[in-house]
Amino acid sequence: MQTTTEEGPRTTGRSAATRRALQDAAQEIFARHGYAQASIADIVERSKSSVGSLYHHYGGKSGLFLALWETYQRGQEQRAAAAVAGAKERGVTEPIELFVAGARAFLEGCWENREVARLFLENDGPTGFDLVRRGRGQEWVRQNTKLLRVDDTKPSGHVLVTMLTSVIGEAGREVAACEDETEAEEVIEEVCRILVRLSG
Numbered sequence: 001m002q003t004t005t006e007e008g009p010r011t012t013g014r015s016a017a018t019r020r021a022l023q024d025a026a027q028e029i030f031a032r033h034g035y036a037q038a039s040i041a042d043i044v045e046r047s048k049s050s051v052g053s054l055y056h057h058y059g060g061k062s063g064l065f066l067a068l069w070e071t072y073q074r075g076q077e078q079r080a081a082a083a084v085a086g087a088k089e090r091g092v093t094e095p096i097e098l099f100v101a102g103a104r105a106f107l108e109g110c111w112e113n114r115e116v117a118r119l120f121l122e123n124d125g126p127t128g129f130d131l132v133r134r135g136r137g138q139e140w141v142r143q144n145t146k147l148l149r150v151d152d153t154k155p156s157g158h159v160l161v162t163m164l165t166s167v168i169g170e171a172g173r174e175v176a177a178c179e180d181e182t183e184a185e186e187v188i189e190e191v192c193r194i195l196v197r198l199s200g
Helices: 002-037 040-047 051-058 061-089 095-112 114-121 129-148 155-176 181-199
Strands: none
Touching: 002 040, 002 051, 002 061, 002 114, 040 051, 040 061, 051 061, 061 095, 061 114, 061 129, 095 114, 095 129, 095 155, 095 181, 114 155, 129 155, 155 181
16 A cells, blocks of 8 residues: 555656657647648657557547647636736736736747647647637637626627737737747737727
8 A cells, every 4th residue: 555655646747747748749740740640650759658648648639639729728828817917016907908918928928839829820620629719719708808897798898809809819820920039029019009009
């Protein structure tokens, strides 16, 4: 019994390391070949893992893709939330200023993680990915509605938030496609100006 208890953390640690290796490898292979053309064999070889481990942890290539997307999305959401919280701590109270702070952080994340961002912002992915992405987008609209303090019971309010959220999503694609950091920064600044103008 003592041996099992002692080995538990080591086993958990190995599992986490295997998952991380598989996700890192998948990110590289998916970014290079796209989801449809990426092979499990390439991912397994790159991760120095096994096909059995991939299926054990993710159930297959589609599960691995979705886990990688979830990791990316969670990071982007945390980045945006931290930027909004930081702005509030600095005394910012205007909803659009808080919204723009979150949008800027999100777009900066699109540049910093541009290879994986390009993958997820294109239409490549497993069956059902569009539905999952759409659901996450609807949740994003709900969160932005609260942040902007918009009355979404009125059609104009819902349309405004949906439009502003869509601008950020499309801008993320543009930022991820930039040639260099200077260009990315210029696009981000322009998008932030557009968001302010549209919100008025």
